Amino acid sequence: MTKPYAIGIDIGGTTTKLGLADRKGNLSHQSVVPTTGHVGLDEYINVLLGEVKQITETISIEKISGVGIGAPNGNYYTGEIVDAANLEWKGRIPIAKMLTEKLGLPVTLTNDANATAMGEMMYGAAIGKHDFIMITLGTGVGSGIVANGQLVYGHDGFAGELGHVIAVRDGRQCGCGRKGCMERYCSATGIVITAKEWLAEKRGESVLRSHDTLTAKHIHEAALAGDEMALDIFDYTAKILGQTLADAVAITSPEVIIFFGGLANAGAFLLKPVKKYMEENLLNIFQDKVELLPSALPDTDAAILGASALAW
């Protein structure tokens, strides 16, 4: 019997969000618990179990196909969260096993970006697509790659690090220790670095000069107001992203590239020039074939939905 529900758990640095999804992506029984501040991992697990129990008090556990978890550094193969920089537990946390044992439900874990890709395939902009790339432009850049209808986890579960493809050889220093990673240019963090560099190096008027603490949102607002430097900054960001995506297309030949996250919401300022630069840099056999689309998942629930999609 096909079970009609799946539980999604999105583990973030500050809060953990839970919800029950049906096969169309309708969420119910949503709740939020703190990720931090527990006496230990066991207490956190008990809090999660309590939340799941609240769900299974109204929906029979027989109707739930499983639990999906999206977490930073979540590894699909081992079911472990490994050395996640944003979480207070260090080392290897075998969270899938811990929850499976206590719940009696299958628990599947992966990282946030992969979970979002699954969410797009199940409920979002990639329904019916077998080959696509989902890219998250947030504080950093994450990505989930689907080929032949399956997530590309790689042999170790760590595939899909598009944000750490070298976009500019010997370019900006990245937190990963190398230079020129795409996420140092094309994330919310990256676009602010570009703006600061340009404001220091270039003359020219810009409303961006009026901010003490510049954010990606300020740059977006300035672009909306027609500020020339802000528009140029988006164009530069789009160029680097378009070039990098053209190379990724040569490798996996996706039908669609889906954009998610804060910077992706800058919409026309980013996606339109990204498309132009990607096409300019594509090998001829790939030209005019790859669609660029914004995510079709609701911003606030995307992570829970993505996590739940793992459980089908």
Place this chain on the structure above:
Amino acid sequence: MTKPYAIGIDIGGTTTKLGLADRKGNLSHQSVVPTTGHVGLDEYINVLLGEVKQITETISIEKISGVGIGAPNGNYYTGEIVDAANLEWKGRIPIAKMLTEKLGLPVTLTNDANATAMGEMMYGAAIGKHDFIMITLGTGVGSGIVANGQLVYGHDGFAGELGHVIAVRDGRQCGCGRKGCMERYCSATGIVITAKEWLAEKRGESVLRSHDTLTAKHIHEAALAGDEMALDIFDYTAKILGQTLADAVAITSPEVIIFFGGLANAGAFLLKPVKKYMEENLLNIFQDKVELLPSALPDTDAAILGASALAW
């Protein structure tokens, strides 16, 4: 019942090679026919049918699981050879359909590089591997990418163009119309271009100066003899290849990268420094995990074996 044999057909620009493979990669009934010089496509197909008939006269067709074809620009999804530069038929050649109808056996088509990747997985260096990259360093650079145990064809059948990833932004002019493609540096053609550029630009003694028509083989021989410029040329080639592979690893996280083709035979001069440069450029989570291996398929039969592997 599992059928014990498969027919492999390797369509090259000059000759077409056929053979019957068992599940261990033992070949029998090999034959070679010209690809060119036939009155038309139908005559060529009839020649192929005649060769297959010779096989089925000694081995019952009931024992043959199917026919696999490797061909330039062969498309897995459509079964067509499309505008192959090295073949005399232009446009779309629905070769899989034409042969299936006349043979009564399933016929599967893909391009040479993908066929070789399948051969490595079935009989070669990737037996039991589910995530790997096969890269052919010949006149050009081809590649076949396997994820989750399946070839990554992409939505259109054209995935795996690692040779056309931009290795050097605004670099050497490529035949594809763009600049800086990896194959302009890391193929037999590319290494000769490097040598010619260096001989013109640099001073320094080198036995390479004594050749009127320089080939990759000359450069390999010079390296074997300890010629310093030849060794530096290999090091430069390896650096660009290692950098490009590091980016590819970030995308698909393969367990192994397998090297095939003329330039790959330069072995230690290439693979050892490629490994070094790849490791230097890898994101930390991928370091010391990816094995680089030479192909385990016999050079002369690799293409037939690869083609046959499609039929299982």
